[in-house]
Amino acid sequence: MTKIIGVRFRNVGKVYYFDPKDYEVSAGDHVIVETARGVEYGTVVLAPREVEDSKVVQPLKEVIRVATDKDTEREQSNRSKEREAFDICKKKIIGHELDMKLIDAEYTFDNNKVLFYFTADGRIDFRELVKDLASVFKTRIELRQIGVRDETKILGGMGICGRPLCCHTYLSEFVPVSIKMAKEQNLSLNPTKISGTCGRLMCCLKNEQETYEYLNKSLPNHGDIATTPEGLVGEVQTVNVLRQRVRVLVHLENDEKEIQEFPVEELEFIPKQKFQGNLTNVQSPKKENDAEDSRENNEGNKEKNRNNGGRNQRQGQNTEQGQRQRQPQKQEQRPRQPQKQEQRPRQNPYQNQNPSQGPKPGRDRSKEQRGENISEENRENRKNNRGNRNNRRKNRGEGQQKRPEHTGGAESAE
Numbered sequence: 001m002t003k004i005i006g007v008r009f010r011n012v013g014k015v016y017y018f019d020p021k022d023y024e025v026s027a028g029d030h031v032i033v034e035t036a037r038g039v040e041y042g043t044v045v046l047a048p049r050e051v052e053d054s055k056v057v058q059p060l061k062e063v064i065r066v067a068t069d070k071d072t073e074r075e076q077s078n079r080s081k082e083r084e085a086f087d088i089c090k091k092k093i094i095g096h097e098l099d100m101k102l103i104d105a106e107y108t109f110d111n112n113k114v115l116f117y118f119t120a121d122g123r124i125d126f127r128e129l130v131k132d133l134a135s136v137f138k139t140r141i142e143l144r145q146i147g148v149r150d151e152t153k154i155l156g157g158m159g160i161c162g163r164p165l166c167c168h169t170y171l172s173e174f175v176p177v178s179i180k181m182a183k184e185q186n187l188s189l190n191p192t193k194i195s196g197t198c199g200r201l202m203c204c205l206k207n208e209q210e211t212y213e214y215l216n217k218s219l220p221n222h223g224d225i226a227t228t229p230e231g232l233v234g235e236v237q238t239v240n241v242l243r244q245r246v247r248v249l250v251h252l253e254n255d256e257k258e259i260q261e262f263p264v265e266e267l268e269f270i271p272k273q274k275f276q277g278n279l280t281n282v283q284s285p286k287k288e289n290d291a292e293d294s295r296e297n298n299e300g301n302k303e304k305n306r307n308n309g310g311r312n313q314r315q316g317q318n319t320e321q322g323q324r325q326r327q328p329q330k331q332e333q334r335p336r337q338p339q340k341q342e343q344r345p346r347q348n349p350y351q352n353q354n355p356s357q358g359p360k361p362g363r364d365r366s367k368e369q370r371g372e373n374i375s376e377e378n379r380e381n382r383k384n385n386r387g388n389r390n391n392r393r394k395n396r397g398e399g400q401q402k403r404p405e406h407t408g409g410a411e412s413a414e
Contacts, residue, residue: 002056005063006046007033012153014172019062020048030067032109041067041075041109071109078107085137089116092132100124103146104154113140119151149174152198159196159204166203177201185212186241215241218264225270228262236269 004017005025018033025031029044067075086105093100100120107114114137118124126143133141146154149167156168167174182194182205196202220226224236226248234250237259247261 001050002053002060003048003050004046004056004060005031005044005048007031007042008045008172009035009040009042012168012170012172015045016042017051017056017060019060021062023063023066025063025066030072032064032067032071034061034064038108038112039064039110041071075109078109078111081111082107085114085116088136089133092129092136096126096129096132098124098126098129100126103151111139113142115142115144117144117146117150117154119146119148148198149200152196157197159202160193161204165197171203175203175206177203177205181205181209181212184209184216186239212241215244218244220246220267220269221271226262227268227270228260229266234260 003020005020006015007018008015016035018031023031025044025048027044027047031042031044033040033042082105085107086102089105090102093102100118103117103119105114105116114133116133124145130141130143152165153167153171157165159165177200179189179201182189182201185205185208187194187205194201194205219239219241220236222236222239225233226236226246227233228248228250232250232252234248236246237249238247240246244264245261246264246267247259248267250258250260252258
């Protein structure tokens with residue numbers, strides 16, 4: 001556990017933890033502390049207390065001293081200087097023709113730095129502006145671009161409820177707000193009604209979100225099927241979250257419809273996604289109980305018939321046997337099983353044919369199909385041509401053998 005105090009530097013700024021050391025301070029006192037920006041003048045909002053080490057950001061800085069009267073006068077003089085600095089910076093922005101809106105100016109306690117807060121649609125090149133301001137104030141200059149929500153928090157104003165803005169009075173940090181919160185609270189989704197002065201969703205939507213989440217757990221959705229205590233079946237039309245009451249469009253027996261309101265505890269619901277069919281076919285729990293009673297009565301009557309009707313059953317058996325003898329017996333038709341055919345090996349028709357028997361019939365068939373009828377004269381001409389070709393080849397071979405073999409140059413000269 002670590003002993004701390006909570007200090008706030010702006011009207012509604014973030015609370016920072018500091019080590020009080022041996023100083024006796026209480027909520028509302030002013031202290032001088034050292035921060036990342038330098039020496040600052042702050043107000044104690046949390047009295048000394050012990051918190052867990054996980055909630056403290058180390059290293060924890062110490063309080064320099066409790067503020068004196070001189071420190072308070074110096075702080076007031078800094079506030080008056082901030083107004084003058086604001087007017088000067090505004091004139092310089094107009095002179096440099098920069099598209100930016102100046103929001104606030106702030107001096108540090110030791111006058112070591114001047115901070116200017118502004119808003120703009122995009123990025124602004126203010127390097128020349130910083131040089132000009134540094135030549136005027138003779139100190140460090142820092143320009144910070146902020147969003148529209150921070151702008152509203154600094155300037156303040158009145159909300160649509162008629163009260164001062166929450167962010168300017170007590171909200172130290174902004175919480176994320178979504179359109180889903182407005183849907184769960186059954187608010188109008190008109191942007192002008194659920195948006196604040198800054199143009200964003202109102203921060204107060206988060207205040208009652210946990211309560212609505214708890215109450216909506218026991219309520220049905222629009223369109224679910226509900227069963228009333230009288231056994232009527234209907235469809236959910238509207239839901240009152242705070243009163244925990246439901247309006248149901250009930251289907252009466254004469255095909256008429258009527259809207260009735262019931263407390264949530266008296267109804268039974270079926271989700272719309274799981275329901276299939278028409279509402280007229282849905283049986284209420286009361287009707288189901290009646291159906292069960294009728295089933296029990298039918299079972300009792302069947303047992304009586306079994307005990308009292310034994311004789312009738314015996315007589316009926318004799319008659320049934322006679323009818324069975326008269327009726328021809330039906331022969332059971334068994335499905336025919338396909339007979340398996342034995343696959344014999346295919347024989348080659350030209351396997352045992354002699355080569356002297358001439359060409360195979362398959363070849364003659366193919367030639368006849370093509371229309372190529374070869375006559376005997378053409379065959380003889382082909383044989384003669386082949387013989388002539390062979391004779392020419394032989395003559396060429398003999399001529400090559402009779403040629404003298406060429407030797408060296410000296411032998412040819414002799």
